[in-house]
Amino acid sequence: MSVEPHDLRGRPVVVGSGVAGLMTALLLAPEPVVLLSRAWLGDFSSSILAQGGLAASLDADDSPDLHHADTLAAGDGLCDETAVRRVVEAAPLAVEKLARFGVAFDRSPNGTLRLGLEAAHSRRRIVHAAGDATGRELVRALTAAVRATPSITMLEGWEARRLLVEDGAIAGLLAAGPAGAAVLSASRVVLATGGVGGLFPDTTNPLGSCGQGLALAARAGAVLADPEFVQFHPTALVLAAGGSLPLVSEAVRGEGALLIDENGDRFLAATPGRELAPRDVVARGVWRHRAAGHRTFLDARQSLGASFATRFPTIDRLCREAGIDPATRPIPVRPAVHYHMGGIAVDAEGRSSVSGLWACGEVARTGLHGANRLASNSLIEAVVSAAWVAESVAAAAPDPAVRTRPFPATLPPAPDASLVRSCAAQALGIERDGETLHEAIATLAPLATGGGPASDPAVVLLMMAVAALRREESRGAHYRADFPLQAEKATPSLLTLDDALAAAETLSDTAMPFARSA
The missing domain is CATH 3.90.700.10 (Succinate dehydrogenase/fumarate reductase flavoprotein, catalytic domain)
Structure with a gap:
């Protein structure tokens, strides 16, 4: 069905069609919801490439307590223990929920789920589907369920370019659609846009996964948490x-x-x-x-x-x-580069620091992963978090006054990370140092404020680099060659785009100020 954007006023908009986005849209039913995907459903997402499975304590010799302990150990002091507890306790039922949506999990001859072992897990607790194609099977089943759900309106081939904010709250988004620019009115938006792998020259993610959700949130004023933590597979x-x-x-x-x-x-x-x-x-x-x-x-x-x-x-x-x-x-x-532990800072319901904006999946920083994600905790996080986000979004009544005035429909250029990938590899690789990070910040700040195709990727990398420079220790996936020891206290990184630009201006060798406006 073809739907004009102005017919969608009042509905929540979910941006992203990986596991997190699909699950959120499904769990909002029967409330009408818009699912915005830049490709046809099932054709593009990091979720599709996920070979690993979902971690859940399902065996008789396992327990949520053991899963909790393994997650904390891998997170190297930066996990939110309450968030970890909520996820590991919800994980077994989430697997059952996925099976009801039609996911065909791998099973032993006796019909029980086949459980695998992965690094830093003390028990066999990894549930797979189609052998090493778990992500593809999840996306297949959830896409079929979405297409069969009449309350979900799909906008395929649409890309979000900017969040629109009025009086500190979400008022809609500016998107590129098949016919050009369009404004979608919405007081409730969920970002489920994946990670940052495409910002780097070597990644297991699609090259198009270049942190666009983080850029959208940052330009809207949202706080990011721990953006310096990047997991290399x-x-x-x-x-x-x-x-x-x-x-x-x-x-x-x-x-x-x-x-x-x-x-x-x-x-x-x-x-x-x-x-x-x-x-x-x-x-x-x-x-x-x-x-x-x-x-x-x-x-x-x-x-x-x-x-x-x-x-x-x-x-x-x-x-x-x-x-x-x-x-x-x-x-x-x-x-x-494989996974981003940092992301949009969210609370237990997936709410960001901007009213009307939620985040779910890899783009969100829930506190589960800390400084180093435990294998196969990401897909299960997306599934269980989607339920909490959907419940929170449904409980937040739409703002009937949203979009009282027209917004300009001038599209920023499509993001192009090709100009910043070498900078990302040099400054934000497996081993880092202050001098290289300082140089990267000086390179990225003008790009971030320049408005060109590299602007949004540069915004994300700038915030990652500033957080990495400030973290003068080595912890989890963040290793500083000039600060190889771990600090006594684990402290999360919290910053906005304005914070990052101010830091870049302070570090700059020139007197030229960087513009704050986005």
């Missing part, structure tokens, strides 16, 4: 060129695959936890070994061998397309 498949790299799931290491170099040496053998240490530890170990001149591989020949293709069909296909048979040859791997 240790085992992306090495390809000749950079860009979006295929992921070799942590579940492969959970089944016994080993990290080796060109000499066959197991270079993490002396590291506590070895291949199943927390991701930041493994990623730094691989990065440093490669920086020392070695090549790095994941060897599944002994642990999986001929069963590799059955257990991990997607990875097997990707490897074979690259000319590698993982049953007989080690898989060449290297770290790549």
